[in-house]
Ligand SMILES: Nc1ncnc2c1ncn2[C@@H]1O[C@H](COP(=O)(O)OP(=O)(O)OP(=O)(O)O)[C@@H](O)[C@H]1O
């Protein structure tokens with residue numbers, strides 16, 4: 001069907017539909033605040049403060065993000081408030097975290113219906129607001145010049161910017177009816193996310209406060225952990241002539257740290273950075289046959305690219321996802337497999353050690369509230385007693401065994417009673433006696449798995465033979 005019209009039509013978007021669609025881009029509170037902080041960092045801020053005010057009987061919920069960046073003149077602020085203020089195709093400064101000319105508005109509208117920006121530059125303070133209810137009511141894109149600036153949004157320093165969200169309708173945990181528990185877990189989540197997303201900036205001196213608390217950087221590779229990650233060399237793409245650039249470094253993080261921070265096991269995989277800003281935390285980028293699995297939970301890969309590669313990396317507006325260019329996928333997979341293999345090996349080795357430790361039996365049993373008791377069910381005890389009953393246990397073995405029992409008593413703090421040689425002889429005699437009961441190989445195994453003998457792998461190796469991997 002063709003239309004009857006003979007002329008072109010200017011068709012501006014419907015304000016209500018467009019703003020409503022913009023709200024549904026899938027930001028979370030954390031990603032939305034991070035998008036605002038991106039702007040502050042691009043504006044050279046050294047100190048940024050996030051203040052979240054929960055709804056009370058007297059006032060609605062609000063969020064403020066204040067920075068001490070260069071600020072904006074009135075005309076710059078008006079441009080900044082426009083949807084699509086700069087073309088995504090425009091070349092950006094290397095340290096500019098923006099791309100689409102949209103984040104300030106899209107991130108704000110995802111959480112609230114009223115966005116006010118106050119900015120100060122060259123002694124001049126300007127302030128404008130978008131109010132979605134007004135846009136819907138009038139059907140016009142009418143940017144409101146603020147008659148007065150709310151006290152909380154005043155800028156004390158010489159320059160800076162405040163982004164204020166009011167009429168918050170997308171964060172239920174900020175309502176006055178929310179449970180205290182939900183409200184505090186929301187705050188914790190925001191702090192954790194910001195600490196992770198901006199950890200490189202914070203480590204380089206940027207201060208981000210949540211209320212009065214300074215946010216600590218969260219380094220997903222645990223570089224400063226006493227258990228230090230195992231790291232591979234940093235490698236560079238392209239290996240030969242490609243326009244796309246990337247840097248990659250694999251880590252296998254220490255087991256204890258990884259377990260405490262990665263409770264759901266899904267933080268394994270790639271950590272994709274655009275400049276110093278973390279875009280994506282974990283996951284295997286949809287690379288062929290690579291899925292999140294328990295045994296790869298220690299594998300983490302740091303992947304860096306610069307903002308001149310935004311198009312090839314298909315960075316999304318929320319700055320929470322990037323897709324590696326097709327030509328790079330094989331290369332990424334090769335390193336992912338290396339890190340995964342090492343994670344698997346590390347976990348297996350640790351599990352083997354723990355399994356061995358679990359099998360260790362003891363000569364003494366500790367029972368709560370009473371003195372330790374001898375465990376007559378221990379295989380060593382059973383063997384010795386069976387010899388004793390059949391009259392085949394000589395005094396030397398008995399003496400040696402009693403000495404070993406004494407030193408293995410849980411509250412024993414003294415020094416060893418037997419000399420080195422006598423001690424060796426005592427173990428040899430015990431081994432000899434047990435071999436008659438169980439055979440040499442099994443006797444050696446039992447001693448290796450019994451405390452305190454398991455603590456003397458060298459002596460056991462000499463006496464019983466066989467290899468013993470030190471735990
Ligand atoms: N805190 C701020 N300080 C100074 N200028 C700012 C600040 N916030 C925003 N601006 C200006 O407003 C412009 C628009 O910001 P907006 O976040 O909408 O888009 P962007 O940062 O350019 O790109 P993106 O959509 O990728 O975030 C920025 O390019 C910047 O010039």
Ligand SMILES: [Mg+2]
Nearest residue numbers: 039098103104
């Ligand atoms: Mg931005």
